[in-house]
Amino acid sequence: MSVSREIYLDHAATTPLDPDVASAMASCAGGDPTYGNPSANHAAGRRARSAIEKARGQCAALINAEPREIVFTSGATEADNLAVIGGARFRAHRGRHIVTMASEHKAVLGAADTLEREGFLVTRLAPGSDGTLDPAKLEAALSADTQLVSIMAINNETGVRQDVAAIGRLCRERDILFHTDAAQAAGKEPLDVKAMPIDLLSMTAHKMYGPQGVGALYVSARHGVGVTPLFFGGAQERRVRPGTLPVAPIVGFGVAAELARLRLDQTKTHLSLLRERLWSGIADLPGVTRNGDPDRSFPGILNISTAEIEGESLMLALEPLVVGSGAACNAQSGEASAVLRSMGLSDLAAQGAVRFSFGRGTTMADVECAVSAYRAAVTHLRRLSVPRAGSG
């Protein structure tokens, strides 16, 4: 079977805009104009504010939060920065130690680097070879100085889930702020910030069929939780995140969050079937390995490495499949995935890894095409390749 059409299997990087979301956003400029500045007190401003508050409620409902606990941002990167830097600074008078993982998104790791330059102590825990963090390892890393722990809910490259509830309990017992980057999890997996328990949670609209350019940070109203702002110049978002709010993207985010909540179970079953079909179609290829614990990973992502296959050539050979070679944010640099290296993969194996990520619109026929394309690409590259001298 040759593949002649583009097949989008990079939903972990971004998802297509849902038509209902697009329609809601268009209505902001059309029949139900909400072009006023939501901070203004005139009628147009009030309409805009009302639309934003509805969206705030929809986003809050997705994670069982209160609407007042949602702070809109430009996306998950900003939300992560605000949570990690803002959270650590908020608690700096009590201690200057934070704990995170080496396999976190760069939005968290970069924020941790910034704190380190300010004199904070940062512990970056390595995951096991299956991508998971042993809560006992985290517990051992905590000290009286620890004020913030940031561990992502679902890894963006491998799909591996961390035991957020166990980590949350561990932190709550010690009154440590717990932040989770839920950019991949929100809208795809059940999240309950009260039950888990979570103090700070980042999410973004464009990974749940909403628009790019808008996200949110959940900041628990619990006593002792807070973030010091990174921006200045306005009273919006309770002064935590000043700046005029973009009404149409926020409205779109709200609709996307509501649709995601309603479709949660249905989507999960669909994704599981797709992932297992893809894996069963290529698992017999010599040298193919699955990265991350399949029993503890989100079904929308399958990350695989193939021995003796060069990553850049693999990406070209796979076209017209659209897949990820690690995080989209790393794709331009061509660097081997830091996430996979932190799990113990060699530079070469990490550089040759491919991430397939499925979405609501992915069909079984798409996956069959992906199986054919992957097998053909590996066969082609192995025909061209030469074993390393001395490897037999």
Added chain:
Amino acid sequence: MASARYSELVQRRFREARHAGEIDREPGGFAAYVEEGGSGARIRLTAAADKATLRALRFQVFGCPHLIAAADLVCERLEGRPVKELAGFDCGALREELDAPLEKSGRFLLLQDALDALAVTLDAA
């Protein structure tokens, strides 16, 4: 799409690669192998040659699409040419022809090394 990073020539050579493979070493067969430590890229060239002429040239590459395309072109262009042209082949000019980015210079140097190594092997025979 990944293909946006490659010229049409690179894409065509990468997909078709008519000179991929190897030539039996005997009789009149010669081989050279080089590898780059950092990227893991490696090339094996095999040639059938009489005293003065390269009768056939084949490549095997573990590397990026630019390197595969370059190796295919080199083999095509040197087949039927005098053996002495191996060492003088300008891989820098080939990088420009393929519109490969500067950061790929190391791969083209590796190809040059492979040609030089093959020339030495042939010279010693």
